[in-house]
Amino acid sequence: MEAAVATVAFADRLAEAVARKRSQLVVGLDPRVELLPVELRGDGDADGCARFCRGIVDAVAPHAVAVKPQSAFFEALGADGTRAFEDVCDYARAAGLLVIADAKRGDIGSTARAYAAAFLEPRSGSGSLADALTVSPYLGRDSVDPFLQSCRLHGAGIFCLVKTSNPGSADVQDLALSDGRPLWQQVAELVREWGEDLVGENGLSAVGAVVGATHPRAVAQARKLMPQAVLLLPGVGAQGATPADLGPAFTSGPAGALVAVSRSVLYASRETGGDWRAAAGAEAARTAREVWSASGW
Amino acid sequence: MEAAVATVAFADRLAEAVARKRSQLVVGLDPRVELLPVELRGDGDADGCARFCRGIVDAVAPHAVAVKPQSAFFEALGADGTRAFEDVCDYARAAGLLVIADAKRGDIGSTARAYAAAFLEPRSGSGSLADALTVSPYLGRDSVDPFLQSCRLHGAGIFCLVKTSNPGSADVQDLALSDGRPLWQQVAELVREWGEDLVGENGLSAVGAVVGATHPRAVAQARKLMPQAVLLLPGVGAQGATPADLGPAFTSGPAGALVAVSRSVLYASRETGGDWRAAAGAEAARTAREVWSASGW
Numbered sequence: 020m021e022a023a024v025a026t027v028a029f030a031d032r033l034a035e036a037v038a039r040k041r042s043q044l045v046v047g048l049d050p051r052v053e054l055l056p057v058e059l060r061g062d063g064d065a066d067g068c069a070r071f072c073r074g075i076v077d078a079v080a081p082h083a084v085a086v087k088p089q090s091a092f093f094e095a096l097g098a099d100g101t102r103a104f105e106d107v108c109d110y111a112r113a114a115g116l117l118v119i120a121d122a123k124r125g126d127i128g129s130t131a132r133a134y135a136a137a138f139l140e141p142r143s144g145s146g147s148l149a150d151a152l153t154v155s156p157y158l159g160r161d162s163v164d165p166f167l168q169s170c171r172l173h174g175a176g177i178f179c180l181v182k183t184s185n186p187g188s189a190d191v192q193d194l195a196l197s198d199g200r201p202l203w204q205q206v207a208e209l210v211r212e213w214g215e216d217l218v219g220e221n222g223l224s225a226v227g228a229v230v231g232a233t234h235p236r237a238v239a240q241a242r243k244l245m246p247q248a249v250l251l252l253p254g255v256g257a258q259g260a261t262p263a264d265l266g267p268a269f270t271s272g273p274a275g276a277l278v279a280v281s282r283s284v285l286y287a288s289r290e291t292g293g294d295w296r297a298a299a300g301a302e303a304a305r306t307a308r309e310v311w312s313a314s315g316w
Numbered sequence: 317m318e319a320a321v322a323t324v325a326f327a328d329r330l331a332e333a334v335a336r337k338r339s340q341l342v343v344g345l346d347p348r349v350e351l352l353p354v355e356l357r358g359d360g361d362a363d364g365c366a367r368f369c370r371g372i373v374d375a376v377a378p379h380a381v382a383v384k385p386q387s388a389f390f391e392a393l394g395a396d397g398t399r400a401f402e403d404v405c406d407y408a409r410a411a412g413l414l415v416i417a418d419a420k421r422g423d424i425g426s427t428a429r430a431y432a433a434a435f436l437e438p439r440s441g442s443g444s445l446a447d448a449l450t451v452s453p454y455l456g457r458d459s460v461d462p463f464l465q466s467c468r469l470h471g472a473g474i475f476c477l478v479k480t481s482n483p484g485s486a487d488v489q490d491l492a493l494s495d496g497r498p499l500w501q502q503v504a505e506l507v508r509e510w511g512e513d514l515v516g517e518n519g520l521s522a523v524g525a526v527v528g529a530t531h532p533r534a535v536a537q538a539r540k541l542m543p544q545a546v547l548l549l550p551g552v553g554a555q556g557a558t559p560a561d562l563g564p565a566f567t568s569g570p571a572g573a574l575v576a577v578s579r580s581v582l583y584a585s586r587e588t589g590g591d592w593r594a595a596a597g598a599e600a601a602r603t604a605r606e607v608w609s610a611s612g613w
Contacts (some may be wrong), residue, residue: 046422048505049426049427072606080557083466088426089423089430091421091423091427091430091431091434092427093435094398094430094431094434095430095431095434097398097399097402097434097439098395098396098398098399099392099395100404101391101395101397101398102394102395104335105395112404112443123421123423123452124388124420125420125452126386126388126420126482127480127482128482128484129381130346130386130388130389131388132390133386133388133389133392134388134391134392136392137388137391137392142394154524155420155422155454155486156454156488157453157477157480157482157488157489158456158477158485158488158489159482159483159484159485159486159487159488159489160484160487161353161482161483161484162482162484183455184424185424185426185455185456185458185459186424186456186458187425187455187456187457187459187460188455188456189456189457190453190456190457190506191453191454191455191499191502191503191506192455192456194493194499194502195492195493195494196492196493196494197492197493197494197496198492202488202491202499205488205491206488208387209487217531222493229375238467246324315543
């Protein structure tokens with residue numbers, strides 16, 4: 020067992036950033052090679068993606084509290100993509116942003132330990148890759164324990180999939196249990212349990228939950244079921260949800276929920292024209308203000 | 317939309333290999349740096365892991381139909397680990413083994429598309445990384461569709477998590493639905509549906525299922541619920557299950573189930589002494605014979 024490292028809990032670092040920036044915005048970094056600005060094409064896909072993400076980080080850093088790089092788009096580029104992912108995570112942390120690695124990992128305990136080390140624990144010669152990681156609950160408590168250990172020892176955070184933003188989420192997550200509740204509400208109970216001894220000084224836990232902003236009623240119910248969880252809410256923008264529907268998510272405090280947007284910020288210049296960085300920055304600022312206003316803080 | 321490539325369906329390639337080798341053995345490649353043979357330490361962790369896995373591939377190729385590299389252990393080594401993962405996959409395919417990438421991916425459709433491309437579709441200048449991929453069902457049908465497209469167009473396969481081998485699998489997978497069945501049985505129904513138009517010439521589908529050999533009753537029930545699915549059965553060996561319990565899994569044919577073992581083969585020389593490759597080969601041969609016998613074919 021490693022010695023505990025003196026570190027600030029993830030939720031407390033997050034709450035500090037939310038208060039300082041007056042923002043609950045998380046910008047998803049989903050670099051799609053075919054959508055990169057023309058000037059970044061032809062550098063090698065991974066290098067172009069890294070340069071794009073660094074430009075977005077620079078543009079959104081004043082307006083967002085975190086970025087959420089999506090591992091899949093980097094993995095699709097092989098080892099160079101992995102290096103680009105590491106580069107982008109390091110660059111974002113240096114820019115004062117929290118990094119939520121969106122990888123949705125979940126495996127049996129001994130394997131989950133390797134994932135926890137990969138994403139959430141100090142690497143040889145440097146800090147951890149990310150501050151927090153999205154995880155899948157399907158394998159149950161022992162598959163989450165290694166991540167909880169990272170939270171406890173290294174001040175990391177996790178966001179567990181509860182009710183996702185996509186239409187197909189109904190197939191499994193909405194199945195009716197014997198007591199009539201949909202499955203996702205029982206997963207929410209598990210998330211609450213997993214996080215209850217990892218609550219920071221501001222009353223929020225290191226164990227958060229992913230709930231699709233595309234399901235506003237579920238967001239309000241999730242808030243009640245997991246009062247100490249930070250809710251990570253994707254689905255605003257390209258997927259159709261609007262910040263105005265999300266007020267109930269913020270009753271646990273200004274950092275009680277984060278709104279994640281990707282395409283509407285990353286590719287803003289495709290709508291507005293002009294410099295892609297400036298367009299992304301302006302859209303991030305606009306969304307952050309809209310969310311802050313909807314949060315009621 | 318890409319044109320369909322003339323290729324043999326995954327389940328048909330698998331059935332051919334099973335019949336030719338008289339084996340349903342899959343060797344999991346879980347390279348743990350701290351367990352590597354002394355001679356492979358100090359090369360740089362990723363290089364040592366790659367050399368270890370290549371040695372295991374050589375040793376088990378006559379006895380196993382597939383290897384199952386576990387992505388987590390490679391991801392924990394950063395970009396060098398990704399390169400080692402690619403190297404090991406290519407090496408195993410060149411040795412005539414099928415490759416089942418154990419990465420348990422699952423995300424919304426546009427992201428799942430990137431994962432499908434990363435693991436199951438031809439890369440620029442070379443073939444696909446793997447023949448099949450483990451996937452998580454929690455996000456539902458639209459999260460699986462991109463992988464089904466890889467099956468249809470590129471002859472890939474997937475193994476969907478249904479009832480996993482770990483104790484914590486009960487937390488979510490055994491939740492009682494309104495009709496009294498455990499959740500995993502409904503997931504099994506979904507897997508059957510997802511695979512029903514991807515059935516190969518031998519009657520087995522490209523959409524298989526992961527069911528823990530540690531739950532022999534569930535294995536027998538899963539066989540009935542998904543008669544055309546290839547069942548991937550982990551849990552034999554270090555996790556305590558025995559091949560003798562698994563006979564019912566094989567009623568759909570000799571390739572209807574695969575038994576996945578990792579630690580008992582990889583680290584066999586820690587029990588038996590002697591050369592690590594020879595020990596792994598002997599343990600693989602022994603396990604393959606035991607499984608073949610239990611299968612009744």
